[in-house]
Amino acid sequence: MASYTGTGFGRHSVFASITGMGFGRHSVVASITGRSAALHRVANAALAVYELYRGVDESPDLDAAPWETFATLPHDTAALDVSHAYHFVLRLRNQYGLVSQNIRETLLTIDAGGLLVATSPSVAANVTIAAEAGSKVRVRADYPYEADGGNQATRFLIYLTDDGDDPVVGVDVPTVVTMTKADGVAKLSWLSAAFAPAATIKVLIRTRRIDAGPVNVDSASSSIVSAVTSSTGPAAPAGNIAIGNFAQVQ
Amino acid sequence: MHLAATVTNAIANVTVDFVSGENGAGAGSLAATDVNDLAWTPPGGTQGAAVTIANGETKVLEGGGATGSFVRVTRTSTDDLAGEATVTLAKLFNNALGFDNISSAEAAAGDTEYRCICAKNESAADVTVLKAWIGTLGTQLVSGAAQLGASGAGTIGVAAGTFADWPASGFCRIEEAAGTLREIVYYSSRTAIVLTVPATGRALLGTTAAAGLATDKIYPVPGIRIGKEAPASQPDGAFTDKTVAGEGSEPAGVAWSSGITAATGLDIGTLAAGYIYGLWLERTAPEYHVAIAAATHDIRWGFDSA
Numbered sequence: 001m002a003s004y005t006g007t008g009f010g011r012h013s014v015f016a017s018i019t020g021m022g023f024g025r026h027s028v029v030a031s032i033t034g035r036s037a038a039l040h041r042v043a044n045a046a047l048a049v050y051e052l053y054r055g056v057d058e059s060p061d062l063d064a065a066p067w068e069t070f071a072t073l074p075h076d077t078a079a080l081d082v083s084h085a086y087h088f089v090l091r092l093r094n095q096y097g098l099v100s101q102n103i104r105e106t107l108l109t110i111d112a113g114g115l116l117v118a119t120s121p122s123v124a125a126n127v128t129i130a131a132e133a134g135s136k137v138r139v140r141a142d143y144p145y146e147a148d149g150g151n152q153a154t155r156f157l158i159y160l161t162d163d164g165d166d167p168v169v170g171v172d173v174p175t176v177v178t179m180t181k182a183d184g185v186a187k188l189s190w191l192s193a194a195f196a197p198a199a200t201i202k203v204l205i206r207t208r209r210i211d212a213g214p215v216n217v218d219s220a221s222s223s224i225v226s227a228v229t230s231s232t233g234p235a236a237p238a239g240n241i242a243i244g245n246f247a248q249v250q
Numbered sequence: 251m252h253l254a255a256t257v258t259n260a261i262a263n264v265t266v267d268f269v270s271g272e273n274g275a276g277a278g279s280l281a282a283t284d285v286n287d288l289a290w291t292p293p294g295g296t297q298g299a300a301v302t303i304a305n306g307e308t309k310v311l312e313g314g315g316a317t318g319s320f321v322r323v324t325r326t327s328t329d330d331l332a333g334e335a336t337v338t339l340a341k342l343f344n345n346a347l348g349f350d351n352i353s354s355a356e357a358a359a360g361d362t363e364y365r366c367i368c369a370k371n372e373s374a375a376d377v378t379v380l381k382a383w384i385g386t387l388g389t390q391l392v393s394g395a396a397q398l399g400a401s402g403a404g405t406i407g408v409a410a411g412t413f414a415d416w417p418a419s420g421f422c423r424i425e426e427a428a429g430t431l432r433e434i435v436y437y438s439s440r441t442a443i444v445l446t447v448p449a450t451g452r453a454l455l456g457t458t459a460a461a462g463l464a465t466d467k468i469y470p471v472p473g474i475r476i477g478k479e480a481p482a483s484q485p486d487g488a489f490t491d492k493t494v495a496g497e498g499s500e501p502a503g504v505a506w507s508s509g510i511t512a513a514t515g516l517d518i519g520t521l522a523a524g525y526i527y528g529l530w531l532e533r534t535a536p537e538y539h540v541a542i543a544a545a546t547h548d549i550r551w552g553f554d555s556a
Binding site: 030031032033034035036037038039040041042043044045046047095096097098 | 253270271272318341342343344345346347348349350351352353354357379385512535539540541542543544545546547548549550551552553554555
């Protein structure tokens with residue numbers, strides 16, 4: 001038995017584990033929503049009227065329907081019953097239905113005889129008196145005129161005595177000072193003439209409106225304030241100033 | 251069609267270029283959260299993520315959780331940013347979307363007018379699925395208590411809910427229960443539960459008068475509908491010119507839509523970078539339209555952007 005040997009051929013593969021990176025694309029899509037809004041108005045010329053609100057013996061209800069409406073001024077209202085105080089507020093509505101927000105009242109009082117009773121202006125507030133040098137006094141007072149609307153005063157009346165007695169309206173003659181109105185308050189700052197030293201000065205203040213006629217319509221009296229005059233008065237400020245590397249004021 | 255913005259306590263060297271309508275009216279806040287960072291808080295919303303902005307850059311700042319509520323701002327200095335500005339937003343009167351006021355004579359006689367707004371893709375990428383539709387102005391209800399007849403004046407009443415957030419007078423879109431448009435009407439007044447519709451308020455904005463049902467859905471809508479027009483050429487061709495014919499002349503060939511959803515509104519499709527498209531608006535005021543101090547037009551839009 002013979003033995004043969006030969007060469008055989010075959011193949012094998014060597015596999016290597018390889019890692020790599022792949023490239024690709026993706027998109028991020030954003031879904032976007034939005035809103036656009038704008039406005040216009042719609043007119044009705046018939047809406048453009050004055051609206052008159054009326055309260056009888058009280059302020060009117062501005063949330064209720066107006067008492068009267070009218071397109072032009074001046075306007076005559078219907079007749080008013082006697083013996084009532086009428087509070088009127090006038091507003092204006094435009095053609096878009098927007099109404100003004102006026103709240104200022106005009107007060108009219110009708111007496112039992114059907115006559116219009118003049119409405120007095122308000123009493124002056126913050127009335128003070130202070131001695132000034134030279135036996136004078138300075139009187140101060142405030143009058144917040146806006147609150148009186150169409151019934152505003154235009155003058156201060158200063159009733160003054162220097163004998164220690166209270167001033168009396170109708171007896172003493174007042175000094176009349178025309179008001180200067182600014183920022184809702186008319187301020188009185190009045191310096192008297194000189195009195196005897198150590199005199200007791202008493203003052204009360206009234207406000208005055210001058211109606212057609214002319215007719216003076218005065219407020220009630222303020223409380224009475226008083227001061228004692230002094231020949232020297234309060235010391236006047238005195239100062240010295242030294243000027244060097246710095247200024248010193250004393 | 252952005253909101254009007256009034257800035258108080260402004261942050262130095264930052265300008266507000268644009269305020270999106272989605273912010274809504276009210277007071278928003280623009281805050282410098284760092285020397286180079288800004289963040290936006292829409293009215294009634296929450297602060298969004300801070301955005302770093304360099305000198306000369308223009309950036310969009312979004313409110314918290316609301317991508318539509320954003321402002322676009324520009325920084326104009328290298329100086330450190332500091333402070334917090336209040337940005338008070340308000341709807342604008344009488345711009346192209348709001349139209350002009352309706353005069354007393356126009357309101358008495360009835361009036362239909364047109365405007366065209368140009369939409370432009372200012373980005374460098376295509377905008378796809380561009381859509382526009384009409385925004386609603388209050389809560390959707392069902393006309394369960396009273397419905398309009400086949401024609402003429404009538405009332406619409408609700409058995410559940412109220413008209414509390416609806417305009418005092420305006421337009422009502424009536425849909426069948428399945429969502430098909432039945433009619434758009436004008437109501438001249440309302441209570442909490444009843445709309446009063448005059449005879450002149452029927453069959454508006456391209457609809458036909460039809461009797462309602464107790465299952466109809468009703469929506470408060472502006473008195474407008476919209477249409478689209480491709481320009482004569484891209485990227486800057488002309489649209490139909492109505493300057494001579496006047497604002498009351500309808501542009502020919504425009505198909506109108508009064509849809510109130512993206513699905514039922516206008517589908518403009520894709521708008522390539524730099525391209526434009528025309529959006530026409532038709533405003534209707536029926537005869538005897540009552541006066542109103544502020545009538546709102548509301549347009550919604552949406553698109554996809556890569």
